[in-house]
Amino acid sequence: MFVITNFLSALATLVDFILTAYMWIVIGRAIISWVNPDPYNPIVRFLREVTDPVLYRIRRVLPLQGGGIDFTPMILIMAIIFLRSFLVPTLQRLALTLG
Numbered sequence: 685m686f687v688i689t690n691f692l693s694a695l696a697t698l699v700d701f702i703l704t705a706y707m708w709i710v711i712g713r714a715i716i717s718w719v720n721p722d723p724y725n726p727i728v729r730f731l732r733e734v735t736d737p738v739l740y741r742i743r744r745v746l747p748l749q750g751g752g753i754d755f756t757p758m759i760l761i762m763a764i765i766f767l768r769s770f771l772v773p774t775l776q777r778l779a780l781t782l783g
């Protein structure tokens with residue numbers, strides 16, 4: 685049973701790390717969008733390739749562009765914060781109750 689406990693604890697840590705890293709990638713993408721970046725820059729291409737699929741889905745469901753400002757990165761960051769505050773503690777609590 686301790687194997688499942690350790691697995692869930694490690695999974696909670698990994699999910700927290702991935703969500704935190706993705707949140708910083710979204711923040712970087714938002715900051716880069718304020719300037720006119722070189723579209724051929726590998727960093728800019730990476731940020732767009734990683735974030736565009738998720739941001740596109742949010743834009744399709746919630747068209748939140750007003751006055752030239754795109755609010756979809758903020759919605760995505762709030763969703764990531766929700767997942768970090770709900771999913772990670774749930775996995776950790778589940779690991780504690782099984783252990």
